[in-house]
Structure formats: structure tokens, C-alpha cells
Amino acid sequence: MPGAPWILRSLLFVPGDRADMIAKATRYGADALILDLEDGVAPDAKARARQTIAAALERVFPQEPIILVRVNGMESGLLDDDLAIALRPRINAVCLPKCNAPEEIQAMDARLHLLEDRWGVSGGRIRLLPMIETARGVLAAPAIARGHRRVAALGFGAEDFTADIGVARTRAGGEVAYARAAVSLAAHAAGIDALDGIYADFRDADGLRADTASARTLGYTGKMLIHPAQVGTVHAAFAPSASEVEHAARIVAAFEEAQARGAGVAVVDGAMVDRPVVLRAQRILALADRG
Numbered sequence: 001m002p003g004a005p006w007i008l009r010s011l012l013f014v015p016g017d018r019a020d021m022i023a024k025a026t027r028y029g030a031d032a033l034i035l036d037l038e039d040g041v042a043p044d045a046k047a048r049a050r051q052t053i054a055a056a057l058e059r060v061f062p063q064e065p066i067i068l069v070r071v072n073g074m075e076s077g078l079l080d081d082d083l084a085i086a087l088r089p090r091i092n093a094v095c096l097p098k099c100n101a102p103e104e105i106q107a108m109d110a111r112l113h114l115l116e117d118r119w120g121v122s123g124g125r126i127r128l129l130p131m132i133e134t135a136r137g138v139l140a141a142p143a144i145a146r147g148h149r150r151v152a153a154l155g156f157g158a159e160d161f162t163a164d165i166g167v168a169r170t171r172a173g174g175e176v177a178y179a180r181a182a183v184s185l186a187a188h189a190a191g192i193d194a195l196d197g198i199y200a201d202f203r204d205a206d207g208l209r210a211d212t213a214s215a216r217t218l219g220y221t222g223k224m225l226i227h228p229a230q231v232g233t234v235h236a237a238f239a240p241s242a243s244e245v246e247h248a249a250r251i252v253a254a255f256e257e258a259q260a261r262g263a264g265v266a267v268v269d270g271a272m273v274d275r276p277v278v279l280r281a282q283r284i285l286a287l288a289d290r291g
Contacts, residue, residue, distance in 0.1 A: 006066060006152065007286055008032055008193055008222040009238045010231050013070070015040040016049035016086070022056045028228035029235075031290075032066035037082050038073070038097050046078065050085040057088035068129060070095035074104045083111055089119045092127060093152060098160065099130035100137045105147030112150070124150060129195070132186075133157035134164040138179045145190035153193035155224060156183040159200070171207070173214070184219040196220040202227035212237035238287065245288045248281035255281075 012030035014021050016037045025033050035056070041049045053069060061067055069091055072078035075098075087094070096108060105128060112126045128150040132141050138161070145154050158176045162169045169175070180196070187194035196215035199208045202225075212223055212234050223234050240248070251268050255278045258266035266273040 006031075006193070007283075007290060008066070008153065008195060009287070009290070010234045011068070011195060011222060011224045012228065012231065013040055013198070013224065013226050016053045016069075017041050017045040019052050019056065022052065023060055025228075026061065026065060028231050030065055030225065030228075030231050031222070032068060032092075034068045034070050034095055034224070035086075036070045037078075037086060038070050038076075040070075046072070047081075050082060053086040054088060057086075057090045061090055066092045068093045068095045070097060070131075073098045074107065080111070083115060087115060089121060093129050094126060095129045095131060095155070097131045097157070098133045098137065099144055100134055101140050102143040102147035105130065105144060105151060109148050109150055126150065127152040129153050129155055131155040131157050131160075132179075132183045133160035135161075135179075137161075138182050141183050141186035142189060145186045145192060151190070151192060153195050153222075154183050154187040154190075155195040155197065156180055156220075157197045159197065173211075180215075181218050188219055193222060194218075194220045196223045198224050198226050199230070200226065202230055205229075205233050208233050209237055235290070240284045240287050244284055248284040248288075251278060251281040252285065 008031050010030040011032040011034050012025065012028060013034045013036050014025045016035050022035060035053045037046060037049050037053065067090060069086055071082040071094055073096065094108065094112070096104065108128060113123055116123050116125060128148065129152060130144050132138055132154055141154060145151060156179065158180065159169060161179055162175055167175045184194040199211045201207060208230055215223060216238060222238070225231060225234060251273050254266040254268050255273055264274065
């Protein structure tokens with residue numbers, strides 16, 4: 001994956017045809033914004049949304065937060081217009097909905113290389129966030145996660161997944177349990193982030209808190225949001241505890257001390273500490289610094 005690792009606890013969807021909402025979106029403290037051209041935009045508003053996003057990317061955003069554009073999917077017939085009109089060098093990544101096969105990642109890479117060449121930026125700078133939202137996508141998730149070095153994370157979309165398999169979406173979530181776990185496992189096996197889908201009732205903070213806690217137990221490292229009011233709840237749910245921070249700090253310190261002695265591993269509380277453990281500890285400290 002190109003570039004430094006991202007901290008993506010919260011990814012806030014913003015309708016691409018709403019210039020007023022895009023202009024205000026950086027105020028809410030989300031780690032990333034997803035400017036939407038797909039489900040959040042009516043069919044007859046998509047052309048206007050492309051122009052609105054393009055104009056916003058030219059003038060609105062500072063260096064932070066991370067900016068993604070959710071384009072329409074490979075089978076929509078709208079993808080090439082989305083890429084050609086809406087995207088600008090300010091974006092960090094493209095969110096690809098309903099990704100069903102690694103070949104779609106390869107096809108997106110070719111399209112993004114053309115954009116990068118046109119912009120005169122380094123090849124591979126634009127990352128990809130494939131959304132796993134169908135039965136086919138879940139079964140192909142391991143291959144999609146490894147489909148290209150551009151792939152920064154896998155996202156799971158429960159709403160579209162349940163529609164695809166023809167079942168009702170329930171609060172308990174048993175109907176998505178297998179798929180939700182499978183997407184997280186595929187992401188972690190590939191060494192990338194796992195991002196959970198939306199919690200639709202933005203007025204239900206307790207439900208969001210419980211849903212995010214459930215996602216975290218499955219290994220999800222972030223969550224997609226549909227309302228600014230959800231940002232604080234999600235950040236709190238992903239925040240490490242004081243004991244986790246203290247333990248992580250000791251791991252990093254012990255490993256740095258071992259490296260200074262020329263050793264590749266350290267021991268903390270009787271357990272071996274090697275580089276993967278240190279990377280997890282560093283992520284915990286980075287999360288703690290975010291507050």
C-alpha cells in the first residue's frame with residue numbers, strides 16, 4: 001500500500017450534490033469524508049453531483065481530513081464519467097461500491113494510472129477502498145484485498161449485502177454475522193484495515209455504540225457514518241483504554257531498547273514482542289493521540 005498508514009476510525013458520507021453539506025463537512029472531526037456519487041445521489045442528480053464535487057475539490061478542502069469519492073460501480077455504466085469529471089488531485093482514495101472480483105481492482109488501477117498521468121502525480125498515489133456488499137464479493141474478499149497495492153482497506157456494506165441475499169436487515173444482525181466476520185478476516189490476512197458499514201438510525205447513539213463495539217470485537221478498525229452526530233460516539237468506541245495505552249507504550253519502549261542492543265525481539269510481561277506486535281502497539285498509541 002503506498003504511503004503511510006492511515007488512522008480511519010470514522011468515514012463520513014456526504015451527498016455529492018449538496019454543496020452546502022460538502023462545505024461544512026470538515027467541521028465535524030471525522031477522520032475521512034466520502035463524497036458520494038452513488039446511493040446518496042438520485043439518478044437525475046448525478047451529473048450535477050460530479051460538477052459539485054469537482055468544484056469543491058478545487059477550492060474547499062485543507063490537507064486534512066482524508067478525502068474519498070464513492071463512484072458508481074463497475075457495472076453501472078457511470079464509472080468513467082465519475083472519474084473523468086469529479087476527481088481532482090486533492091482526493092486520497094476512491095471508494096468502489098459492490099466490488100465482486102479482483103479483476104475490478106485491476107481495471108480500476110488502469111483507470112487511476114491514466115488520471116495520475118494526466119495530473120502529473122506519482123503513480124499509485126490514489127488508494128482504493130473496495131466495498132464488499134454482495135455474496136460474490138464476500139466469497140472473493142481475500143482475493144480483492146490482495147488485488148493491488150492500492151487497496152488500503154476493505155469496507156463491508158450490510159444493507160446492500162442483505163438485499164443481495166434476499167433477507168431482512170435486523171437489529172440483532174445474525175443475518176450478516178458470517179459475512180461481516182469474513183470481510184474483516186480477509187482484510188487482516190492481507191494486512192489492511194477493515195471498515196464496518198453504516199448504522200442507519202443516526203438518532204440512536206446507544207445502538208451505534210453497541211454496533212461499533214461489536215464491529216471492534218470482529219477486528220474492524222473503523223466505521224462508515226451517515227450523520228455528523230455519529231462521529232464522537234464512534235471515536236469513543238474505538239478509543240483504546242488507559243491500560244491498553246500503557247501496555248502499548250511499554251511494548252514500544254522495550255522493542256526500541258532491544259533494537260539499540262542489536263536484538264530483533266523483546267520480552268514484555270513474559271511474552272515475546274516482535275515487529276507485528278510493535279506495529280499494533282504503535283497503532284494504539286496513534287489512536288490515543290487522536291483523542
